[in-house]
Amino acid sequence: MLNALEVFTTVLVGVMVGVEFSVAFVINPILNALPEDSGQxxxxxxxxxxxxxxxxxxITSLVLVAVWAIAGWHRPGSGLVVTAGVLLIVSxxxxxxxxxxxxxxxxxxxxxxxxxxxxxxSNRWDRFHYVRVAVIIAAFALLAAALT
Known part of the structure; x- marks a missing residue:
């Protein structure tokens, strides 16, 4: 059961990272290039x-990471999971x-x-979003590393 939780949580966080990455580096640049008021x-x-x-x-990702950290406290990689949880709290x-x-x-x-x-x-939001994307990428990488 714990293995299923670990995989499900990692996939959920990974897809979230993908969405946020695409907003930062695909969707917003496309919208910014549209004519007149279309982008806004x-x-x-x-x-x-x-x-x-x-x-x-x-919040769901954070809760699942917390459950993983608690349920898997005795397992190798638990420090990585806790650190990923801290990064998700930061995000x-x-x-x-x-x-x-x-x-x-x-x-x-x-x-x-x-x-x-x-x-x-909008530019200020983008800059904050770039930092948030970096934080959640780091959290995802730690979760992926904890699986191995």
Whole structure:
């Protein structure tokens, strides 16, 4: 049963990393290259969609890693799992303090109501997101290493 939990948790975190990586390095660059207001509207829609899904995904991943760490405390690699859990906590705290406030504003923007500094706010979100992606990639790598 523990093996199934380990594999399921690693896959869940890995897919989350893939989504967040694609947002940073595929989706947002595509949206930024669109003409006129299309990119900003796409980012607002993405903020609504992912803003609803990702909190559940992050918290579920963190809970599963915590269960893995507790259930597998006696097994080799438990320190890697605990460290991955700490990194996921960092990513959640970063999200709540840095990314969610910007996302909550930007997901309501339209070309008619967006603030003058909307591009700067979007760029700030992107920079914070790059750091968060690095943190969750590290957490995923530690979980993958703990499996071996």
């Amino acid at each position: 509207l796409g980012r607002a829609h993405g903020g609504q969609l992912l803003g609803a899904v990702m909190p559940v995904w992050y 959640v705290v970063m999200s709540i303090l840095l990314l969610v406030p910007i996302n909550n504003r930007s997901k309501t923007w339209t070309p008619e109501n967006r603030p003058e500094d909307w591009k700067e706010q």
